[in-house]
Amino acid sequence: MHRWGIRTLSFAMALALAGLACAQQPGLQEIYALNRQAVGLLEQGRYEQAIATARQAVQQAERTLGPDHPGLAAALTNLGQAYLAGGQYSEAEAPMRRAIEIGQSSWGMGPADLGALYNNLGTLYAKLGRLRDAEASYRRALGLEDRIGTPHLFVATWLNNLAVLYIREQRYQDAWTLAEKSLVLMPERTSADPAVAETFSLMGSLREREGQYADARKLLQWALDIRIRAYGEQHPVTATSLHNLGMVLEKGGEPAQAEPLLLRALAIRERLPADHPELGQSLVDLALHYQAVGKPQQAQAYFERAFVNLRARLQQYFGFMSEDDRLRLLDDVGYAFPAYFAFVLKNAPQQPGAVGTMYDLVLLRKGMVAISIRALQEDIAREGDAQALELARQLRERRTLMSNLQRRGITGEAIERLASESADLERQLARRSASFASRQQATQSRWQAVRDALGPGDAAVEYVVFDLPAPRAGSRSVVALVLRRADTLPRLVELGDGQVLSAALQDYRRRAGLDRQPPPPAASTRGFAEAMWKPLLPALGGARRVYLAADDVLNQVAWAAVSDGDALLIEQVELRLLSSTRELAAPRQPDAAARTAVLAGNIDFGSSKDGRDAFSPLPGTRDEVAALARLLGDASWQVTTLEGAHASERRLKAVRHPRVLHVASHGFFERRGTGTIALEDPMLRSGLALAGANTHGGPGEAGADEDGVLTALEASALDLRGTELVVLSACETGLGQIYQGEGVFGLRRAFEQAGAQSVMMSMWKVPDEQTRSLMTLFYGKWLAGVDKHQALRDAQLELRRQVIRDWGRDRPQLWAAFILLGP
Structure with a gap:
């Protein structure tokens, strides 16, 4: 992989094309020297010094060359690459993207150098798990191949990087084809060239996945030998080859031969920053090695170090990632959690303290992304930062539009653009709040x-x-x-x-x-x-x-x-x-000070033109809302009711942290492959029907106006800070898609992210009569001073007795559907 940004030669050529000689403009030689020094430090694996030097080069280039010069692009690229190599992913994207903007508009930038900029950005995105963005960047680089002319080493590098991405997507044959093409582009290269080592390493990785460990070992040994000659024994790139070869030996049944290689790789990587991902990889794999060879004490020690590294990485990454980015990241690094849990299950009698560590990791992992998003939203609302509030408004608008378009069956480029814009807005919001890092550091749960x-x-x-x-x-x-x-x-x-x-x-x-x-x-x-x-x-x-x-x-x-x-x-x-x-x-969030309640029910869903209404009237909810309004009013609560056409999406979104929010309506969760529209995002397949849901939900064009369906994606942006209780008095509001470690993606996740402390919801369809009876019993007991969990338990047992009297036997489906989640 080409790791060090634009070549210094390209920088000199850019100056020449601009009609400038180093001796003719003050400061140019200094910039040139700083860039060479930064590249040299990167090649030596001295990443922190490389970052400092590259920063100097950028500052000097900005002062001397101006904002649009290809020489500044070179300095920015070296800075981005230094951040990337040093594991500081949060800082790498901005200089890389700025370099691309200069390269796209600068007449002094050649196609090889512009392609290198796209390749570098693609490498960053691949590290972050943004595989679609990574592939787009690699393909932009490869799209410049014809303009480069003579088969170029850079093109071989870009092919290798795209092949690595294909391996992650399990497109192994496509990856092998690209690797072979990469070798064809390097006929003049010798077997001692680091570029050839990249391809050998890639091919070895593919052979490993096919279980051809002997071939993999041979290819990876060649790559290691080349890198030792090119970089020396102590370079981080050499450590990568040592680690890869050690893992092949481990998987091929030679753990005794694997161990010294893995330890040599770790010794090199221990000089990297404490939160570097390659250090974390070494620690986890050594822990697994020692577990496999029956040395639980050593395994426990390496696991503990690995999770210190992982916590630090997550604190860094979550500070600039969207929600989907965070979930993809956990897909990549989360294997360490079940690996450790399996270790504890086997070794708890010999390592009893490991059970405590496991409990701590469960506390860390469960709902980690949901907690981070909720913290971010709370910070934005509390701090009142005007720019952040505007970004949040734009995000809500795009989510609404995306929900409307998808639910009307409109897919394709428009949806992809909205999803991309939403993700960018989430990233900008994350950068404006240090909520996750600061809160995790201050309140790591034990x-x-x-x-x-x-x-x-x-x-x-x-x-x-x-x-x-x-x-x-x-x-x-x-x-x-x-x-x-x-x-x-x-x-x-x-x-x-x-x-x-x-x-x-x-x-x-x-x-x-x-x-x-x-x-x-x-x-x-x-x-x-x-x-x-x-x-x-x-x-x-x-x-x-x-x-x-x-x-x-x-x-x-x-x-x-x-x-x-x-x-x-x-x-x-x-x-x-x-x-x-x-x-x-956790510190208890204060309830909304006022005794305020918003009750939505008896909703006018409207009628579709073809008469095939998705949501039938719920006349029983009129009595439910009326009964609850009387109970709350008698207890001196301030009650707002939303009924008929007034129970609209727009009005519900305008609600601001009442103490109680009660919605009596139709709820739904469309399992993948069911319903009229194939929706991938479970937060779009779950929702509540509100006023006009039947009239706005048909095929056709959609704008930013509400469509009468509040999806879980939209509900997650509600302002429910301080809301003690949300009651979703509707069918199947507790269902959703299971995501390991994150719980259920659907309405329950949405209302928790929006700030609700407790959510009551149903796990299956329940008749109106029993739902109304349960809600009346629950509120009556709770308002009389009974704890809300106890109130629900008592109400369900009382309703059960009624069901047994009415039916002559127990029917749990009529009284047991609702759960109350939260403190």
């Missing part, structure tokens, strides 16, 4: 803080569902971490594998009346409570109140419906559902 927040009769439970690494890749494990106030360490309870979880969920659905399939033979499977709850009882030690944070598919369980065959779980213990037990130790 299991001891959760324990200390528990009362004498309390317990905390973190369910964790994770994928197992090789040799059990493709399998899953389910565990629970249990914590009581008197515990000196959390307790780890193994619950089974993915098959046990699937069977347990089938039993849960059958008992709740959601699955009409006949029950399996009694001896063939365990029930949900037997598999997922009873194994916890010894660790719970008779706790009367349990704070429970589900994970993965367990997030879609309505725990009120869980029964062990003799009694309901909520009859035996007081359950309080949280997104993470981290919430117990």
Whole structure:
């Protein structure tokens, strides 16, 4: 890979083309010397010094050459490359993009140099997981190939970088084709040339993925030999070859030969900044190596160092990334979490302290992106920065337009442009707030803080569902971490594998009346409570109140419906559902001072022209809203009702942090492949129907006006800071798409990100009559002074008794659908 920006020769040529000689204009020789020095420092792997020198070159070039000179582009490129090589990704993009802007408008920039600028930016985007942007940049570089003329080393480099991207996308044959083409473009290069080493390394990586370890080893050894001759024994590029060769030996069943190579790579990388990604890679892979060879103490030590590195990286990266960028990043680096969880599961008896570390990592990982986005939105609203508020307004506008277009079946370039603009706005907003980094540093959650927040009769439970690494890749494990106030360490309870979880969920659905399939033979499977709850009882030690944070598919369980065959779980213990037990130790956000409530219901959805309405009237919600308004009014609350045509998207978006927001309407979650429109984003496949939903939702052109459907994407931008309770009195409002570690993408995530402290929602469709009865019972108890979690429990049990009287038997599907999530 071409790592060092525009060649110094190109810089000199640019000056010559501009009609300038170094001796004829003061300061030019100094700029030239600084650029050469920066490139030299990069080639030596001295990244921090390279950054300082490149900054000097940029400052001098700005003063001497002006804002549009190709010489400034060269200095900016070297600065961007220094940031990239040093792992300071947050700083790299701005100088790289500015260099491209100069290159596009400057007559002194040749096609090879302009292509190098695009290639460098593509490399940064690939490091950040922005693969689509990376491919676009690489292709822009390759689009200049014909203008370059003679087959050029740069083109070979660009092909290699695109091939690396294809490997990440599992397009292995395409990657191999590009690697072969790259070698063809270097006929005059010798086997000692670093450029050839890049291609050998790429080919070795491809052979490794095919399981051809002997061929991979040969190719990677050639690459290593070349790099040692070119860069020396201690260069970070040499460390990359050492690490890659060590990993091939590890996977090929030669761990004893792999270990010294991995340690040599680490020794070089330890001179890099503490948050450098290559250092983190070495630490994780060495931890996995020592785990595989049965040395748990060494593995634990390397895992702990790896997660210190990862925390530091996330703090840096989240400060300039969009939400999708953050999720993609976690896809790339998040493998360290399940790898460690599997290690703890195997070695907890010998390494009991590792269970505490695992609990800390669960607190870090669960909902990490959602928390960071919520913190960002709170900071923007609190600080009142005019520019940030304007960016937030533009973001809301684009999300609305994107929601409207997609729900009307309009796709293609317009949607892609809006998505790109939205992501850029999110990145700009992130840069204006240090919320994630500062809050994470100040409030890194530890299991001891959760324990200390528990009362004498309390317990905390973190369910964790994770994928197992090789040799059990493709399998899953389910565990629970249990914590009581008197515990000196959390307790780890193994619950089974993915098959046990699937069977347990089938039993849960059958008992709740959601699955009409006949029950399996009694001896063939365990029930949900037997598999997922009873194994916890010894660790719970008779706790009367349990704070429970589900994970993965367990997030879609309505725990009120869980029964062990003799009694309901909520009859035996007081359950309080949280997104993470981290919430117990977090500073409590103040509730909205005023007793204000906004109630939306009895909504006029309108009628479509063809008579095929997507949303039918809900006359029962008129009585629901009226009953709740009376209860709240009698308790001296200030109540605003939104009914009929007034229950519009625009009015709901204008609501500002009431203490209670209650929406009685149609909710929906369209599973992928269902419905009339194929939508990829789960935050667009989930939403609430509001006034005019039937009249604005048909095919046709859409503008920025509201369409009557509040998608989860739009709801996430509501201002609900200080809102104590959001009640989504609608069908399936708790459903969504599961994203490992981040919970459920849908309305629940949206309202949590918007600032709501607690959200009540349903896990399946419930008739109007039972919904109205449950809501009336709940509000009556809560307003009378009962804790809201206890109020929901009591209301559900009372409604259950009514159902049994009316139907002669229990029907959980009529009374157990709603859950309350939050403190």
